[in-house]
Amino acid sequence: MAFQSKKLINNPNDVVTELIEGLVETYPGLEYLDGFPEVRVVLRADVSGATYDKVAVISGGGSGHEPAHAGFVGEGMLTAAICGDVFTAPPVDSILAGIRAVTGPMGCLLIVKNYTGDRLNFGLAAEQAKSEGYKVETVIVGDDCALPPPRGIAGRRGLAGTILVHKVAGAAAAVGLPLADVASEATRASEMVGTMVVALSVCTLPGQVTSDRLGPGKMELGLGIHGEPGAAVVDIQPVDVVVSHVLNQILSSETNYVPITRGNAVVLMINGLGATPAMELMIAAGKAVPKLQLEFGLAVERVYTGSFMTSLDMAGFSISIMKADEPLLHRLDASTKAPHWPVGTAGNRPPAKIPVPLPPSRSTKSEETLNRSEQLNQQGRILEMAIEAAANAIIDLRDKLNEWDGKVGDGDCGSTMHRGATAILDDMKKCYPLNDAAETVNEIGSSIGRVMGGTSGIIYNIFCKAAYAKLKENSDSSVTAKHWAEALDAAISAVSKYGGANAGYRTLLDALIPASAVLTERISAGEDPSTAFVLSSEIALEGAESTKHMQAQAGRSTYVSAEHLSSVPDPGAMAAAAWYRAAALAVKDKHQAP
Template identity: 40%
Template sequence: MKKLINDPRFAVREMLEGALALAPSLALLAEENVVIRNDLPDAPQRRVAVISGGGAGHEPAHAGYVGPGMLSAAVVGDVFTSPSVDAVLAAVRAVSGPAGALLVVKNYTGDRLNFGLAAEIAREEGIPVEIVIVADDAALASLVAPERRRGIAGTVFIHKLAGAAAERGAPLADIASLARSASSDLRTMGVGLGTCIVPAVGLPSFSLGAEEIEFGLGIHGEKGVRRSAIKPANEIVEEILAVLTGEITPSADKRLAVLVNGLGATPPMELAIVLGHALKSLGGMGFSVSRAWCGNFMTALEMPGVSITLLPLDDRRLQLLDDATPVSAWQGDGQVRLPITIVPGAAAHVDQGVPVPRGPQSDLLRAGALAVADALDGAEAELGDLDGKAGDGDLGASMARGAAAIRNLADRSFATPETLLADLSAGVRRAIAGSSGPFYAAALLRAAGQLRGLDCATEAQWRTAFLAAAQAISDLGGAGRGDRTMLDALLPGHEAWQQATDQGQNPVAAFFAAAAAAHAGAMASATLMPRAGRASYIGDRAIGIPDGGAVAVAIWMKAIAGVLE
């Protein structure tokens, strides 16, 4: 187990102390893991207190929702363990006044028992207390009665609705009725792509195959209701929405609030993809998504996965969701802006109406370019593996995108050496977003400039353009020979080409010598200490691994040589 913790027994307290160091408006009770608002008035002037909680491991829930317009206090148990009765009671006593307290409780046995008993004791002490049980897990519909379902990420919507109503000064009975109604209406379903490790246990909660996912899991690392093979994000979203939309009872205008919730280890990129398709799919079903949020709201430690919550809206719910709150974990105003704004960029003018005649080298240019594309496609796995050992692993995919850019060239691109290199420069610039794209685009553009106006380039002119391309890469990136980059294939290749020509070899033999020298230079790069690029970040750990960029150069030079033969 690898965790950035000290002793698992003290991890929750240490987490809360660290979090509150950046939250001056919050306070931590001395004897209990309870986070409270630090700005409450004296008890007689307090509005209804909204209190929630549960085990740790769901961050930012629950302490991240403490603040005006949401929770008055959050009670935090050990990881995935209900907080004690005394901790809940301490929270009620700390933040409640004559207006009373609403306890928002997720539907787990431990939470119901401990929050329920604390409420009984508080009532005996004269504090009005109401409890709302959240049981929003739609995945359990065919397995248990509605009142037995788990409470999961939809609980966050109840925090917001109840907290906003309390901030407006609504009485306890009204807030409880509002929260119960919303809890009854909302539905959530999740999918896990992996497991999590509870610090005190030190082992994964269950095992999943490399190509398996788990539908309908909760927020405590438990298994779901069924297992499936991994599939595209859109298909996963469709399966979840099919369950959720079959469970909810929408209003006449079919307004919804949507919560896309990461389970802890899901990158924002993937969550945004899920949100985008959910909005599109729900719109296609006739729903009107009035508000939506996307991010980590109620997690399960480091579990990769996502849940989607649907809450039918009426005017009051929408107004309460829109009420401002400064709490750190409530992200944005939820405004949905569809269709998104897409504006055209300012593109360079290309007069497509002027035909470019075929030149004497057109067939050779096309054959060489397509041979390069085939070679790069064939080497995608090899280049990705090399780059993954000393970089970020994207080189193979980048070169494959470059190959696609070659195949997408128009016929006019093969008219002359200049048009091929200039159009290919623009193509790879758009197709390859990583560092390879700008380097190749700059190299091709400068080489095109060397061949401007030529219908047919001589060997000497091609060789001059080749050196200019290498110089463009050096100028743009600041690297030189020996820095373990593609220049360690390009520059030896040019030297061998020049030397073979000076020795009287024919142009084809001279370029074969260049390709062989480029290959030798690429292999020799394995002995070099990296001084540029991502490989420089790992220092001598890159020794023994040829530079992927240099190997790519050797591959496409060999492909061109094969066409010339």
């Protein structure tokens, strides 16, 4: 039976901001950027990008994994941490704000866990920062040893081993090494570590119901830190048996996840997932060390036990093993003031807040461009109706999308899309220049980029920007059905290029690609545009439904078994089909109205 979880929180939408406020009050060496609500960046209080003379080390990701990542900000470790919504990649603007706040002439290193949304958002931020003159390098960490390759384009997930990479990179930066050397040491560390997760329960997102997916007497091996299904659900076993299984999985010579062989030195991290007592973590550590020594012939040089990268209130632990030579041990032993690395912290309390830094130059639209006081023309009225219908369709579908996503992902697809749809409706009333279709599409992308995190936010932003660029090629202010078809095709191509997915990957493209093909075909054949639009929307819906029969090759669903996937369609594809269908019907109704 599902039930509402008990949480000591206020509004579920405010948990990340309030978490950061408490963090900086607790640790005087930290402060955060104070600006528009979407920017949530924790940084060292003693660092300013204008004067900082060392490489800045920046990481981040979705919140809910505390103390990662903000708890590891401090001298000798991270310079800044970017905090997204719960289990959602931080938006590009937040990442850019963090880069600008702490990056000096030596440049910055971005350490990113291997999840599609994090890669895309940090990647776009890195490219933007480079265009502004910053030196930026990126290291992707994928230390998951639970699921065998291939994993489509997604690859191995980033787990608690990322914290060890943070420590190595932070220590290298602290001694003044150049960016290339700091990146090299971080890359090497990431290649030396493997991790596997074991859970007794599934985590509960703030404001949502508690899942009973595992059931009594069961445990799950190899699930992700967002609660996505793992390799197997088995009966609960004694910790001796569990630890042996995890160590065998990480150190298996068949999978060759990590280059660790008999006689090597290693460090061990036993990481609690949020609801695991210290007693149980210490028991696991006490069983793991002799097994590594006696059964695998390894020298265990360091043991780190505690909660480093959690998953809200999940019960269980992960084990990370890293190959360690003397230079790497020297980095791990180097002093740091990061509050949640196993050391203390001290210092005077600086101001908790500083302003969000602005880019060197910020282009602004003139008020005339965004002025809605003018009378809408026919094209503007049709566009307004289509946008309103599409957004409302997503709002109505929120709970169903969350339900589907709860079975194949992290359960927040509907909530994420709802935020975007609500922002679009609000912004349309204030600033969309509906008589200019291209600029309106561009503004939709901006609305989405401001409030929608995760992969869907960056994908739809890319979608809108590519469609805008195509529409702008038309010198005439009027946009024809042919122009819309070309813009849709360009948007799909951009999403496929940057996201790596294509038809058959079980994504929103499985709805939009066939719809685009039909729309282009019908328009070219001279069919009535509104009819062509409606017919193509039917094909979009069919394409979305067909994802039930596809094995995912992109996103978190790649970690889910075919049996789980076959029970529901892809939530992203269904969302795309829903807004496309609603817009098409609205256009049809407008054309048929007297």
